[in-house]
Amino acid sequence: MPRTGPTIEVDPDETPRFAAIARAIIREIRRGRLRPGDRVPGTRELSRQLGVHRNTVVAAYRDLLAEGWIATAPGKDTTVATPLPSATRRTTRPTTAETLGFTVPPSVASTRVPATRVPATYQLDSGLPDPRMLPADLVARAFRRVLRNTALLGDGDPQGYAPLRAAIASAVSAQRAVPCAADDVLVTRGSQQAIDLVARAVVRPGDAVAVEALGYRPAWDALRLAGAELVPIPVDADGLDTTALTRVLERRRVRLVYVTPHHQYPTLATLAASRRLALLAACRRHRVAILEDDYDHEFHYGARPVAPLRSLDAHGLVVYVGTLSKVLAPGLRTGWVVAPRPLLATMTRIRRVADRQGDLPLEAAIAELFDDDTIGRHIRRMRRIHLERRDAAVEALDRHLAGSVSFAIPQGGMALWLQVDPSIDPDAWVAAAARRGVAIAPGSAFALDGRPRPNLRLGYCRHDPRELDAAVGRLAAARPRP
């Protein structure tokens, strides 16, 4: 009769998880707490116990089985093998992960892989557009047309499809006061690839890179992967604190500053005019490059969007990154970089090595959508809809949560930055909201030091006004009692 074994304890910091689980079981066998013939928990049971996906446990068991630590038979419990693998066999057949050294480098260990998340009923955490609003028929029609052109199914320019580069250059020059030509543009798979290419082309291991202390984690991850040491610079209601930045630049060599000046991510503050000039002057004085992430330039509801730093840059300091993720959909993975040509050439070479070229039919379809003004019309429509949703979110917050949160009404962007009453723990609130089907991000998610912040970030563009009211109602019901 198989004996039921001890609880399997897996080191929470050990990665990958399947290898950690396999090692934990081997540890129990070596200690003698699991003996030959003992029952090993089933994959479903152990995944529940450990709070991991069942496939992770299945992968661990596959390794254990291959190495002879466990035995399975159809319709029977999994048990510890009899006999156990010998010491020699053990040394010749360690787990796959051990043999090949598949450990997660610290630079990406903290990266969240959102595909494993259960989607919430109300997604207020993303700051992304409503996928229901995509003019899908027009995108599909453009795709159909380009797929008939067999030339677009072969090799392409790793810098991006030339007509799309021309369309982006023309839009960026006309609407953002960033004069550029098609040859100044590199088309990427979203701004994430753009940031990664800039990081790889500019940063050397050990270089200091200044970042907004409340900021955009995926950019930090790309910079760290290139070997950057991140230096946090505080942000306030006027955006990046350029006095603090200047003090840092006077003290140490910094290679690059990563900024989101239009709507600071996550606080939505617009970088004040005096600070724009101070930032450019300080970076020029200390020979520091600026990586400007202008991720939602289109969505400004006041008089006019503030012009990008790049439009004020007379000295080629600013590398300018944009995306269609907020305009169309993040799944279409289209972004771009405008940079001085020698740097652009380096990034294009790196892109060629890592990715060969972009998705040529997608790039051609998007070029068509620029040319026939589908994208322009969609932006104008969505600007109106996002403004309506911003106002609906503000009303819902006033109705359900007055007294618990306060906020400035931003003149643009796709989210609200909420100040939470000090008697409420925002992280506990986020967890309680998730249990009620509302995903919302706590301030701590944007902090370089990961410490709690008295804030929530509420993305309002994914839902219509009625849904927003329901979501904020649930958020109010989930509010922890002080």
Ligand SMILES: Cc1ncc(COP(=O)(O)O)c(C=O)c1O
């Ligand atoms: C600060 C910031 N930059 C860039 C992006 C867009 O990323 P991507 O173009 O890679 O989808 C986002 C989207 O969430 C963002 O918040």
